[in-house]
Structure formats: C-alpha cells, structure tokens
Amino acid sequence: MSRNGLKTILEIGPVVLFFAAYLMLRDRTFDIAGTEYTGFILITAAFVPLIALSTFLLWRLTGELSKMQIVTLVLVVVFGGLTVWFNDERFFKMKPTLIYLIFGAILGAGLLQGKSYLRMVMGEAIPLDEEGWMKLTRRFCAFFFGLAVLNEIVWRTMSTDAWVNFKTFGLTAAIFVFFVTQGKLFRDHGTQSGD
Template identity: 70%
Template sequence: MNNPKTLPGWVKPALELGPIVAFFAAYLLLKDRTFIIGGREYEGFIVVTAGFIPLILICTGILWRLTGKLSKMQIVTAVLITVFGGLSVWLNDDRFFKMKPTLIYLIFGGLLGIGLLRGQSWLKLVMEEAVPLDDAGWMKLTKRVCAFFLILAALNELVWRTQSTEAWVWFKTFGLTAALFAFFMTQGKLFQEHGIEKKEDGGA
C-alpha cells in the first residue's frame, strides 16, 4: 500500500500559485502588444491565456504526480480553465476566460447549498483533514463559505463587465486571493469554539 508522499512546505503553494503569478507577470509584459498568428490578430491577453492553459495543466499534473491525489476543486478548476480559456483563444474573445471564476464559485457555492438543503456539510468531505471541527461547526462554516462563494461570483461578474481588462487581472490575481485569505482569517472564533483535537495514531 502506498503511503501519502510528504513534500517540502513550499512545493504545493508554488505549483498552485506559480501559474497565477506567471500569468500576471506575462500580462503586464504583453498587455499592450498584438500578435499576428495564422493570419489572425490576437491581443496580449489572449496570447497569455493560451500560454496559461498548458502551464496550469502541467503544474496540476506535477502536483498529482508528487502527491498522488488532487482535490475536487483543483480538478474542476483545471477543467474550466482549459474549456473557457480554450474558448477565449479559439474565438479570440476574452470574455469566456473572465467568466471562469464566476462559474467556479457558482459551482462550488451551488454544491455546498445542495448539501445544506440535504442537512449535510459537503465542505467537511474535502476539508476535514485540514480543519478538524465538530458537526455544528462544519454546518456553520459551510453556510458561510456557500454565501461567500456566491458573493465572489457576483463580484467577479461586476468587475469584468464594468472594468478594464487590466483592472480585472489585478482583481483576479490579488483581489480574489486576498478576499479568500481575509474570509478564513475572520473565522478564527468559529474554529476556536468548534475545533476538536486530532487523534494521534500511536504513541511517541
């Protein structure tokens, strides 16, 4: 039986965040340029998107190879990036790629909502190992995460439909990431009230 692989602490964040940082840097470098490829004119954003798709797939594949597993969110994110990024490149239309965060948050917010209607915390299924909580804590956290994801979906729609591409790239790279970080930082009281001790396997 294969044991879970232990990686240095920086590897997973580097593989998950590295492509996003690379996308942002490449966009800043190429945003004002246009490229003629196959007789068609493409803006820098579309070219950067075309490079981002294989990069995220390669990093996701490396992560799976190193850890032996991927979360459902990582799989769905990679699929949506491929589909909607691919549509943006194929149709030379940046709107499809900008819709991708909206769909990700709607899908996961909707799934959590379905679980709540069934009286279940589906968030617990994917985060139980990382965040040990009692059942009441999981239900509270799931309701909050569900609402938060739906708010982020609406916010992404508002930004990409009303702001420039550059403003959306800044929002996508830093705004959404900061919002997720701030959200979980504000859940400290819930973690404190509903946290449970992890059981140690075997003695020291």
C-alpha cells in the first residue's frame, strides 16, 4: 500500500469504523459493573483510543501533524471522555460545534489583524494571490460558524441516528460542496506558485 493510501486510511478509518460500529450496536444496551451503557457510549469509549492511535500513526508516518488534527484529537479525548464518564452522549455531539467554533474564531482573529491564517496552513496546497486568500479565509470563517450552528440544530432537534448520519455524511458532503463552489475564486485568484 502506498504512503498516501495509508495516510488516507488513518485519517478516515476511525470515522468509518465509528459509523459501522454504531450501525451494529445502536439499539443495544450493556450492563457494565452495574451501570447501563448504550451502544453509542461504548462506541465512543472505543473511538477515543482509536483516534489517538491513528493520530500517533499519522505523526509517525508523516513526521508532522496539523494544528487541526491536534485540536481535533484533544477535543475527541476531552468530550469523548466526558461522554463516557457521565454516560451522556450529548458531550460527544457537542464536539463538532466546538471544533468549528474554534476554527472559525481563529480565522476571524486573523482577519481582524488583516492576516489569512488559512494561508499559513494551506498555502502550499492551494496557490492563491493575497486577495484570494483573504476572500477564501472570510468564506471559511463564515462556513465554520455555519457548520457549528447546523450541528447544534441537528443534535438538539433530531435523533441520534440522524446526528450520526449528519456527522458522517452531511458534514463531509458540506465540505466537498463548499470547495466545489470556490472554483471561480480559485480561477480568478490562482497563481502558478504558492508565493
């Protein structure tokens, strides 16, 4: 298997395994030491070390981790741990909201300083001029805040099944659609090099 293939598996594998395990255990409850746990709680308990292991392996494979990967790991450990400790799935459902709020706030803070922190992270992958980076950063900032609101609406008003489907497929599709809709910006502000 190629290095890029292994990297992709390590990045999306834990989410796929979480979804598959949820489908198998969502209607079951388990009695452990006199406490009843839903399948969702047990899957979350398994997901926390799995995401930690996959992040460690990504670091070993690539020699680096993005700030996004580190923040995501910390929030998974904290909110996954709270979910299991308090036997309350709401903590884990709040995690995406906080991730998107943090990323939106970081980008917003940069914009207030006239900087594109997004460029610092993605500058080598997407060659844009300065105006393009500022526009893309403003759009990403709004997008992250929108995803935070959307996650709150879904988990607070819909079933756990609906939230798991939204988290697994809806958010992924939203990110894909967001990038597709930026085609004109990439054309208008693209450069031949990342400078």
